[in-house]
Amino acid sequence: xxxxxxxxxxxxxxxxxxxxxxxxxxxxxxxxxxxxxxxxxxxxxxxxxxxxxxxxxxxxxxxxxxxxxxxxxxxxxxxxxxxxxxxxxxxxxxxxxxxxxxxxxxxxxxxxxxxxxxxxxxxxxxxxxxxxxxxxxxxxxxxxxxxxxxxxxxxxxxxxxxxxxxxxxxxxxxxxxxxxxxxxxxxxxxxxxxxxxxxxxxxxxxxxxxxxxxxxxxxxxxxxxxxxxxxxxxxxxxxxxxxxxxxxxxxxxxxxxxxxxxxxxxxxxxxxxxxxxxxxxxxxxxxxxxxxxxxxxxxxxxxxxxxxxxxxxxx
Numbered sequence: 001x002x003x004x005x006x007x008x009x010x011x012x013x014x015x016x017x018x019x020x021x022x023x024x025x026x027x028x029x030x031x032x033x034x035x036x037x038x039x040x041x042x043x044x045x046x047x048x049x050x051x052x053x054x055x056x057x058x059x060x061x062x063x064x065x066x067x068x069x070x071x072x073x074x075x076x077x078x079x080x081x082x083x084x085x086x087x088x089x090x091x092x093x094x095x096x097x098x099x100x101x102x103x104x105x106x107x108x109x110x111x112x113x114x115x116x117x118x119x120x121x122x123x124x125x126x127x128x129x130x131x132x133x134x135x136x137x138x139x140x141x142x143x144x145x146x147x148x149x150x151x152x153x154x155x156x157x158x159x160x161x162x163x164x165x166x167x168x169x170x171x172x173x174x175x176x177x178x179x180x181x182x183x184x185x186x187x188x189x190x191x192x193x194x195x196x197x198x199x200x201x202x203x204x205x206x207x208x209x210x211x212x213x214x215x216x217x218x219x220x221x222x223x224x225x226x227x228x229x230x231x232x233x234x235x236x237x238x239x240x241x242x243x244x245x246x247x248x249x250x251x252x253x254x255x256x257x258x259x260x261x262x263x264x265x266x267x268x269x270x271x272x273x274x275x276x277x278x279x280x281x282x283x284x285x286x287x288x289x290x291x292x293x294x295x296x297x298x299x300x301x302x303x304x305x306x307x308x309x310x311x312x313x314x315x
Contacts, residue, residue: 017237023225023227026225027246028256031097035257037218043204043206045194050192051220056224082183084190087193091198100150100159104273108276109166132283138279145268172186244288247280
């Protein structure tokens, strides 16, 4: 009996690792697909927003039909605020990847958990663990190096916009955590808000058929599926382990950009990114060590939905 239980736990843990790995790998293709569309910034925000919203709305409709009564697409006042924050993050993100190195953007966005910890400390008075404080200092040093390098290369505006993306997403995570409500559809509604905001400046007729194809692959498959996989993974493995797989985007996206577009980060930007990734990796390992036990399959019902979904907000 004990042997069967152990085998079951190992199978569940392996399943969670597979889900997180698949989700993390899919996420690494987000920016390359956006770049392959060769769309102008406003047009990209509009087209991606429409596609992502449509895909998630259809998924929500199927879920509601199956369950009879599901969570509202926009879940209360918190849902409105979170959607607006995600809309701002969406607009800032697309502009950031147009104005600075993609590597710089993903390095800075990797700091989302750190920004969330700082906001929790400032706004909620939550105590920062020593390890978290050290990670914050190290990541701050890494971002300072990236932005300082941007001042000399002329990409500082994009770097600052990336910081704005991280702050918006961190604030959204904080609201979700505080409310304890399911806000899994809020990023989709946020993408629609972002699309509406840029409508006067966009020109969908400028998109080629191949551009529509790349954006459809991104908005209808890569982002929804990667988000869903990362949302389910914490049912089987601890959240700090899932967070480690989010670092795949930080590490592999610059590799794809280099191989496809010959987009290479500067040495200073790379140095700052290495500091950030190293600090986050060590912090995740520390979180994993203090996690008391592996979660049992589908034990997530004992935890507020925000704890599972906070790792899977899409831009």
